[in-house]
Amino acid sequence: MPQGPLVYRQRLLTRITHWVWAVSLFFLMLTGLQIFNAFPSLHIGLESGFDYDNAIFAITAREVEGEMQGITRILGAEFETTGILGISDGEVRAIPAALTIPSKTSLATGRMIHFFFAWVLVITLAVWLIASALNGHLRQLIPTLADLRALPQDLKDHARLRFHHGASYNVLQKLAYASVLFVALPLMILTGLSMSPGFNAAAPWLLDLFGGRQTARTIHFLTMVALIGFFVVHMAMILLAGPLNEMRSILTGWYRTDGGNHD
Amino acid sequence: MIDRRKLLLGGAALALSGCKVFDSATAKDSALRQLFASHEGLTKATQRALIGDRLAPEFTEADIRQGQRPNGSTDPTSAAYRQMTETAFRDYRLTVTGLVDAPQSLSLADLTALPSRTQITRHDCVEGWSCIAKWQGVPLGDVLTLAQPKLTARYAVFHCFDAIERNLSGEVFYYESIDLIDAYHPQTILAYAMNGSPLPVANGAPLRLRVERQLGYKMAKYVHTIELTDTLAALGSGKGSYWADRGYEWYAGI
Numbered sequence: 001m002p003q004g005p006l007v008y009r010q011r012l013l014t015r016i017t018h019w020v021w022a023v024s025l026f027f028l029m030l031t032g033l034q035i036f037n038a039f040p041s042l043h044i045g046l047e048s049g050f051d052y053d054n055a056i057f058a059i060t061a062r063e064v065e066g067e068m069q070g071i072t073r074i075l076g077a078e079f080e081t082t083g084i085l086g087i088s089d090g091e092v093r094a095i096p097a098a099l100t101i102p103s104k105t106s107l108a109t110g111r112m113i114h115f116f117f118a119w120v121l122v123i124t125l126a127v128w129l130i131a132s133a134l135n136g137h138l139r140q141l142i143p144t145l146a147d148l149r150a151l152p153q154d155l156k157d158h159a160r161l162r163f164h165h166g167a168s169y170n171v172l173q174k175l176a177y178a179s180v181l182f183v184a185l186p187l188m189i190l191t192g193l194s195m196s197p198g199f200n201a202a203a204p205w206l207l208d209l210f211g212g213r214q215t216a217r218t219i220h221f222l223t224m225v226a227l228i229g230f231f232v233v234h235m236a237m238i239l240l241a242g243p244l245n246e247m248r249s250i251l252t253g254w255y256r257t258d259g260g261n262h263d
Numbered sequence: 264m265i266d267r268r269k270l271l272l273g274g275a276a277l278a279l280s281g282c283k284v285f286d287s288a289t290a291k292d293s294a295l296r297q298l299f300a301s302h303e304g305l306t307k308a309t310q311r312a313l314i315g316d317r318l319a320p321e322f323t324e325a326d327i328r329q330g331q332r333p334n335g336s337t338d339p340t341s342a343a344y345r346q347m348t349e350t351a352f353r354d355y356r357l358t359v360t361g362l363v364d365a366p367q368s369l370s371l372a373d374l375t376a377l378p379s380r381t382q383i384t385r386h387d388c389v390e391g392w393s394c395i396a397k398w399q400g401v402p403l404g405d406v407l408t409l410a411q412p413k414l415t416a417r418y419a420v421f422h423c424f425d426a427i428e429r430n431l432s433g434e435v436f437y438y439e440s441i442d443l444i445d446a447y448h449p450q451t452i453l454a455y456a457m458n459g460s461p462l463p464v465a466n467g468a469p470l471r472l473r474v475e476r477q478l479g480y481k482m483a484k485y486v487h488t489i490e491l492t493d494t495l496a497a498l499g500s501g502k503g504s505y506w507a508d509r510g511y512e513w514y515a516g517i
Binding site for chain 1: 283285286289298299300301302303305306310313314317318319320322328329330332385387388389390391392393394475506509510511512515517
């Protein structure tokens with residue numbers, strides 16, 4: 001565990017927005033899965049193929065010898081997922097009740113909460129982005145040349161679970177946070193907007209950029225999966241790097257660094 | 264002891280129920296639900312400011328790769344409607360009434376004699392799917408102009424032939440409404456033809472609404488009456504449409 005001095009690492013705005021985003025993404029994901037349940041397949045193109053097949057992912061249910069089976073199809077390969085996907089608690093539903101908000105099927109409520117938190121996310125991201133551009137925080141997230149040179153060593157250290165606790169983020173942290181904040185979340189917002197028939201009139205070029213509304217919907221879903229991947233690694237890193245120190249830093253801003261000459 | 268047991272059972276139930284924890288927050292009249300629902304006003308104001316009178320994207324014949332998927336009501340059962348389908352809607356009349364100076368009663372022949380607009384557009388269902396089709400019809404704005412709306416008119420309400428639900432007080436016929444901004448948008452048409460043929464029964468024959476910058480449920484099928492009003496309070500439960508009265512957004516641009 002680090003033994004060096006405490007440093008003030010996350011300013012108040014960063015801490016507040018971090019938690020607002022955490023709550024928002026939690027609701028966005030679970031209401032998103034509720035919305036997905038209304039049409040649980042993902043397609044490539046301008047529209048969803050009914051008379052032809054442009055699906056790359058689908059969750060369905062079918063009856064086999066009097067028993068209902070949950071089926072998940074990924075790129076033509078079929079998997080039986082009874083109990084989890086397709087059929088859960090004896091009910092035909094793509095994503096189980098434990099993973100949707102609300103737990104019962106309600107597209108209307110799911111949409112309402114989804115769009116509410118979408119606004120919360122967009123507004124807080126915009127405020128954070130402007131403030132961070134002004135106060136220099138943005139630069140702390142973008143890897144420098146020296147950072148990139150240190151990348152191989154940082155990868156080795158992480159693989160050996162040897163973490164450095166510095167006053168600034170290490171290069172893998174910078175890459176991870178920057179890809180969420182500058183790639184994944186903007187992609188979520190833009191693909192989300194591409195699904196809006198109203199917004200399509202404002203920015204039809206977005207549809208062309210993503211290759212059509214249904215492709216945008218597919219990218220929206222896949223980016224959600226990537227964000228879950230980030231969340232899992234994020235949690236693992238907190239546990240491995242010293243959960244008390246990490247939690248203190250994102251709650252109070254104060255972070256205990258390594259002693260010695262490491263910054 | 265009992266309390267402890269209750270607590271344990273409660274905890275176990277909570278763990279099992281997963282996201283049921285958040286269900287109470289979304290109960291019909293909860294304050295939190297009101298807060299969540301407030302997004303609609305912000306969404307509508309923002310979209311209106313961004314889109315003005317811009318057009319929804321239009322597509323080409325090559326993009327029509329399948330029939331238009333019918334949804335909701337697909338075969339109205341009322342005797343009056345049944346009879347019309349047998350006579351190719353010869354006796355159909357579209358009534359335009361309410362806050363107008365010149366109420367109208369228009370036959371299909373009257374409507375098809377008016378200048379028409381043809382557009383290949385994408386239909387987005389609230390469920391998440393999309394389908395591209397070609398629609399031909401008379402701009403709603405032209406029909407409204409014939410009826411000469413009064414200055415107090417703010418909404419166009421659509422009354423339909425299809426009973427979407429049967430409850431204790433009888434059949435609930437589909438109803439929907441848009442404001443006059445969308446009503447006079449050039450792509451807002453009363454469609455009588457789809458993909459080059461007369462509108463099929465499953466898709467809303469003889470006349471359905473197209474509001475291309477909103478979701479499918481706004482585009483009422485089997486329309487028989489357009490009523491201009493200054494309020495939506497008297498309609499259904501007061502939210503302005505069958506689905507809005509059931510928790511969906513009245514402004515369905517997202």
